[in-house]
Amino acid sequence: xxxxxxxxxxxxxxxxxxxxxxxxxxxxxxxxxxxxxxxxxxxxxxxxxxxxxxxxxxxxxxxxxxxxxxxxxxxxxxxxxxxxxxxxxxxxxxxxxxxxxxxxxxxxxxxxxxxxxxxxxxxxxxxxxxxxxxxxxxxxxxxxxxxxxxxxxxxxxxxxxxxxxxxxxxxxxxxxxxxxxxxxxxxxxxxxxxxxxxxxxxxxxxxxxxxxxxxxxxxxxxxxxxxxxxxxxxxxxxxxxxxxxxxxxxxxxxxxxxxxxxxxxxxxxxxxxxxxxxxxxxxxxxxxxxxxxxxxxxxxxxxxxxxxxxxxxxxxxxxxxxxxxxxxxxxxxxxxxxxxxxxxxxxxxxxxxxxxxxxxxxxxxxxxxxxxxxxxxxxxxxxxxxxxxxxxxxxxxxxxxxxxxxxxxxxxxxxxxxxxxxxxxxxxxxxxxxxxxxxxxxxxxxxxxxxxxxxxxxxxxxxxxxxxxxxxxxxxxxxxxxxxxxxxxxxxxxxxxxxxxxx
Ligand SMILES: [Zn+2]
Numbered sequence: 001x002x003x004x005x006x007x008x009x010x011x012x013x014x015x016x017x018x019x020x021x022x023x024x025x026x027x028x029x030x031x032x033x034x035x036x037x038x039x040x041x042x043x044x045x046x047x048x049x050x051x052x053x054x055x056x057x058x059x060x061x062x063x064x065x066x067x068x069x070x071x072x073x074x075x076x077x078x079x080x081x082x083x084x085x086x087x088x089x090x091x092x093x094x095x096x097x098x099x100x101x102x103x104x105x106x107x108x109x110x111x112x113x114x115x116x117x118x119x120x121x122x123x124x125x126x127x128x129x130x131x132x133x134x135x136x137x138x139x140x141x142x143x144x145x146x147x148x149x150x151x152x153x154x155x156x157x158x159x160x161x162x163x164x165x166x167x168x169x170x171x172x173x174x175x176x177x178x179x180x181x182x183x184x185x186x187x188x189x190x191x192x193x194x195x196x197x198x199x200x201x202x203x204x205x206x207x208x209x210x211x212x213x214x215x216x217x218x219x220x221x222x223x224x225x226x227x228x229x230x231x232x233x234x235x236x237x238x239x240x241x242x243x244x245x246x247x248x249x250x251x252x253x254x255x256x257x258x259x260x261x262x263x264x265x266x267x268x269x270x271x272x273x274x275x276x277x278x279x280x281x282x283x284x285x286x287x288x289x290x291x292x293x294x295x296x297x298x299x300x301x302x303x304x305x306x307x308x309x310x311x312x313x314x315x316x317x318x319x320x321x322x323x324x325x326x327x328x329x330x331x332x333x334x335x336x337x338x339x340x341x342x343x344x345x346x347x348x349x350x351x352x353x354x355x356x357x358x359x360x361x362x363x364x365x366x367x368x369x370x371x372x373x374x375x376x377x378x379x380x381x382x383x384x385x386x387x388x389x390x391x392x393x394x395x396x397x398x399x400x401x402x403x404x405x406x407x408x409x410x411x412x413x414x415x416x417x418x419x420x421x422x423x424x425x426x427x428x429x430x431x432x433x434x435x436x437x438x439x440x441x442x443x444x445x446x447x448x449x450x451x452x453x454x455x456x457x458x459x460x461x462x463x464x465x466x467x468x469x470x471x472x473x474x475x476x477x478x479x480x481x482x483x484x485x486x487x488x489x490x491x492x493x494x495x496x497x498x499x500x501x502x503x
Contacts, residue, residue, distance in 0.1 A: 071126035073119040074133050076140060082133025087118045089130045093137060101143045105224040108145040108161050144221040150233065151216045152296055158236055159220065159227045166217045169233045176238060177299035177349045178209050203306040212298035212348065240294040249286040262290040295349060303345045304358070311337030313366035323374025326383035326444060334369030337362065380463045382421035382442025386500040387466055389450060390473055390484045391415040398496040407494035408449065408487030417471040417484055419464040420448045420501075428459050434485070435477025438470050446500075447492075451485035452476050 074082045074090055084090060094112055101110050116137075147159040148166040160166035175181055228236070236242060247258055255278070259266045270276055272289040282288075313334035340361045346354040392413035399406060419440055426447070427439035434451035438458060441447050454474025458464060475482050488497040 068122050068124050069126060070120050070122050071128045073121065074137070075117045075119060076137065077115050081136040081140065083126075083128040084130045084133045085128045086130075089134070090116065090118070090137070093134050094141075097141060097143060101224065105145065105227070108147075108224055108227060110143055110145050110224065111221070112141060112143060143224065145224045145227055147220055147222050147227045149218045149220040149222075150237075151218060152211075153213045157296055158233050159222050160217075160230070160233055161227050163217065163219075165230050165233075168230050169237065170211075170215065172230070172234050173237050173297060174209050174211070174299050176234075177295070177297075178206075178301040178347070179350065180206050180209050180301060205304040205306075206301060207304055207344075208300075208302040210300050212300045213296075215297060237296045239291075240296050241291060243291070244289060245291045247288045247290045249282045249284055249288060251284060253282055255280070255282070258288060258290060262292060264290060264292045268293060298348050301347045303347065304342060305345050306340055306342045308363065309339050309341050309360075311339055311362070311364075311366045313337070313368050315369040315371060318370060318372045319375045320372050321375045323372065324376050324378050324381050324444075325374050326381070326385065327374040329372050330369065331372050332367070332370040335367035337366030338364040377422075378443070379422055379465060380424045380443050382423050382444045382446055383466065384421075384444060384446070384500075385502050386420040386448070386488070386497070387418070388501055389420045389448070389486050390417050392473075392483070394498075395483060398494075398498065405494065408451075408485050409497050411473075411484045411486060412481070414473050414482050416469045417450050417453055417473055419466055419468045419470050420486075420488075421446070421466045423448070423464060425458045425460055425462040425464060425470070428456050428462075431477070433478035435479060436471065436474065437477070440464060440470075445491050447489045449485075449487035449489070451487075452479040452483060454482075 069085070072084050072087050073080050074084055094116070098110055098112065102108075145161075147161060148163050149159055150157040150166060150169070160169055232242070245262065247262065249258075255266050255269055255276070259269055266278070269288065269290065270278075272291055272293070276288070313336055315334065318331065340363055342358045342360070344354075344356050344358050345352055388411075390411045392411040392415060394409050395412035396406060396410040398409055417438075421440070421442050423440040423442035425438060426441045427437060427449075429436065431437035431451070434449070436451075436453040436456050438450045438453070438456055439447055440450075450471060452474055453471035454476060456471045458468075458470045464470060473482050473484050479485070486497055488495045488500050
């Protein structure tokens, strides 16, 4: 007997076919096997050689020898699955199997994941069954592909055909969520944009685009069916699912109730179902897409944004005691300044989550507004800002009433009546429909009128200070209840007193 162990390691070999024709595929496979056979290791122990010499010397040796031939035990992953008369039978089977699978999965790197070895045995009329061995192999053989596993925070998301596909997926997802073109595409755009004029206000600099999660790729061997296309992987990562979940509207359903049931938000429902808004009335039996779209990654973009901002001007008041109190004039108009402010903006999947100022540079200082305000008090001269002449609420406003102008306001209820501003009394006494009435001239173009008073406490020619009591509210003249009718006139024209009264 003679033993030799042939180790035909398929494990270390992967067959990359990619775009080769089927003829080339066969050729490649054949070359592989040729080179494999050259590297076969045959080890014949010395003791076995001695035994062989003894056998050779035996009688009837010729007949015996001519019926001795090699059979090969086929060992898969350490377990015998059959016996063949020639390892080539298995080689051909595996070539065919790989070629078939390759045709099905163009572009993938396929390999027989099982570790097949042969043990040769020389036997007198040794038994073998090639078909049975192949059938057994067909049952257990696993064709796997070398793929690139995408791992997010330790969880496997899916498999890409190769590193390039995985990189494309990750770059595309980054681009989709950040709006920032991937570096490879940026180069292309730069070439395209070269002929165009650069935008004048290009003040956003992208400092970083990264995944918030720990995203890794690892090579792995998986059944070919588990490998996803770039598009499918992108869909999976950006939506978190392929499976659309549909809800059929039942009695009593509402959008928020449905959202709650599926652990999504109303916004998700509006986004998934064009045409459904918060105003939609759901119909019984209506189909609603309630798929929860939760991206598996968070793309974080750090931008440096510089923009021009306005600097408000201040207002400086300069007092002038030569100018009567209540008068003012603008000595210098204010002008807004300008500054360039740089912010660091952090966005996650397009939403701003942080915005902090890094620096600012003043481009133009603001010019303050300078106002001169008179402080000289003249007792007979008004300040221009009127105080309320009486307590009570406004029961009737300024404006057209019953077809004629109500030239003042009515302040209801009893109480004393006070001068709304400094001035000189030019009317005091009975004044027709106004009843007991006082008119004060404030010396600045304004006059105020107080009507329907029950009594008058001043006389024509009196100089009154703002707040001085000039009478008591009443219902004299054309009045139907105790109230003060109060008018403001500017150069003789009735004004709405509310515009002059301080609140
Ligand atoms: Zn009135």
